[in-house]
Amino acid sequence: MRDLRSWLVRRLILGCLQIVAVVALVFALTEALPGDAATSLAGDQPDPERIAAIHEAMELDRPALERLADWAAGMLHGDFGTSLASGRPVTTYLSGGFEPTLLLAGLTLALLVPIAVGLGVLAARREGGWADRLVSSVTLGVYAVPEFAFGVLLVTVFALRLDWLPPTAVGYGTDLAGHPAVLVLPVLVLLSRPVCSLSRLVRAGMIDALASPYAAQARRYGVSGVRVRYAHALPNAVVPAAQQLARTVDWLLCGVIVVEALFVIPGLGTVLMDAVAARDVPVVQGLAVVFGLIAVVLNLGADLVAHRLAPRSGVAA
DSSP: OHHHHHHHHHHHHHHHHHHHHHHHHHHHHHHTSSSOHHHHHTOSSOOHHHHHHHHHHHTTTSOHHHHHHHHHHHHHTTOOOBOTTTOOBHHHHHHHHHHHHHHHHHHHHHHHHHHHHHHHHHHHHTTTSHHHHHHHHHHHHHHTSOHHHHHHHHIIIIIIISOOSOSSOTTSTTOOTTOHHHHHHHHHHHHHHHHHHHHHHHHHHHHHHHTSHHHHHHHHTTOOHHHIIIIIIHHHHHHHHHHHHHHHHHHHHTOOHHHHHHTTOOSHHHHHHHHHHTTOHHHHHHHHHHHHHHHHHHHHHHHHHHHHHSHHHHHHO
16 A cells, blocks of 8 residues: 555656646647748738737737736636637637537446447457357457548438438537437547457457456466456556556547548537637647546556556556
């Protein structure tokens, strides 16, 4: 237990340093953009008065380190700045886009874990058999198809030809939860590749765990096959999949731009595209920081799960 506490403290310190690095990197990359930000934002035929107003709004005349310190201090209080395009707080863009993205991510994750684990366990139980070959072939084939192409295929078949589902979210506003039919095709596209990668990782981990000495020892002691698979082998098989699951959740929460653009869903990905098109630097900066923070937190959680489930952690505890 002491080793776990010391590891957790070290990992939390590293996570805090990573968050600081994310904030500094986002600011540095924005500062390194070619040309003057105010001139770029002023349009193709910039008006000197508009350039001066943008300079004042972005405080570009101040030293970069002062602006970085003020920006970081504001974020500690929940202030990510103000949009140059609309004058609204950046947090309104974040909150408005987060709900649709969170809904899509939550539904996808709720289906992803049981389906991926179930397919991986099924393939591992029938290693070399028809079920294993079928699962491996289908997952490899689906994984090879890009999300955009898979989404276009689903829209063509189920929306345009069969007319079973709406092709996009246009006309439904932000109340996607009240129109579940709109979510079916986007969730299927979001599920396609993560299910394939996670199920293959679980399969490989299950095969290694079932062939391990402790699994053989459990069988010799008369432990049932079901208990060996789910109480002993599966927790160790989940360890290599934990990092992949964290990356998948990060990918989902940070707004899958391709999927949201294809189905016209007003999530974080759409907010980011609109901000880039409008050259709205504060919104882009705020979204980049949020995406970075989500990645750091999720990887911290994945490391904790892997540390607790790995056999070495159990011995150390």
